[in-house]
Amino acid sequence: MPHATTAKPLLLRGFEIYKSFLTPSAQEAMLSDLRDVVRAAPLFSPMTPYGKPMSVRMTSSGTYGWVSDRRGYRYAPQHPDGTAWPAIPETIMEVWRAVSQTDRSPDCCLMNFYAEGARMGLHQDRDEADFAYPVVSISLGNEALFRIGNPERGGKTESLWLHSGDVVVMGGAARLTYHGVDRIKFGASPLMPKGGRINLTLRVVD
Ligand SMILES: O=C(O)CCC(=O)C(=O)O
Numbered sequence: 578m579p580h581a582t583t584a585k586p587l588l589l590r591g592f593e594i595y596k597s598f599l600t601p602s603a604q605e606a607m608l609s610d611l612r613d614v615v616r617a618a619p620l621f622s623p624m625t626p627y628g629k630p631m632s633v634r635m636t637s638s639g640t641y642g643w644v645s646d647r648r649g650y651r652y653a654p655q656h657p658d659g660t661a662w663p664a665i666p667e668t669i670m671e672v673w674r675a676v677s678q679t680d681r682s683p684d685c686c687l688m689n690f691y692a693e694g695a696r697m698g699l700h701q702d703r704d705e706a707d708f709a710y711p712v713v714s715i716s717l718g719n720e721a722l723f724r725i726g727n728p729e730r731g732g733k734t735e736s737l738w739l740h741s742g743d744v745v746v747m748g749g750a751a752r753l754t755y756h757g758v759d760r761i762k763f764g765a766s767p768l769m770p771k772g773g774r775i776n777l778t779l780r781v782v783d
């Protein structure tokens with residue numbers, strides 16, 4: 578498995594943060610797989626139930642993908658264009674197997690694309706059936722200011738910059754901890770010369 582380190586993660590409010598988990602060549606291999614995913618399941622701009630488009634563009638791989646429209650947020654077995662989601666690439670599955678501490682496979686790999694100005698408000702990931710399974714997050718491309726709150730709404734928060742190749746495990750007592758992305762440092766990066774950030778989250782859905 579071509580990741581740089583399995584050294585002990587940093588712990589921040591129960592989130593396990595593996596800095597530089599993926600080597601530059603592992604990131605390149607993953608990005609190449611993601612180009613195939615996007616060809617099969619194009620990025621789309623989800624509508625919030627309030628009728629406002631989200632600033633990130635999204636797609637998924639796996640048995641389920643995450644969709645959002647005026648009917649609300651949910652996991653769906655098909656892309657909005659009606660086709661099945663492509664399989665989760667093996668380069669991504671390897672990360673899950675290395676850090677998730679479960680034998681269960683993920684059902685969904687949600688891909689968020691952050692263009693200039695995109696962000697994600699503080700939220701909990703709670704559309705999954707069983708919160709005993711972690712959510713595993715992989716960052717590629719531009720750095721993101723990631724904010725971590727508390728298991729309940731409100732209270733003090735802490736932020737850190739996530740870099741390309743970093744992996745975060747949101748599990749255990751922190752599985753329902755609020756988190757979000759305040760901003761990205763948009764610009765050319767070695768991995769993505771045109772700029773932008775990709776975040777992948779692996780999830781057990783049902
Ligand atoms: O982009 C990130 O780092 C976090 C994404 C996220 O929280 C989500 O997709 O639920």
Ligand SMILES: [Fe+2]
Pocket residue numbers: 700701702756
């Ligand atoms: Fe999330």
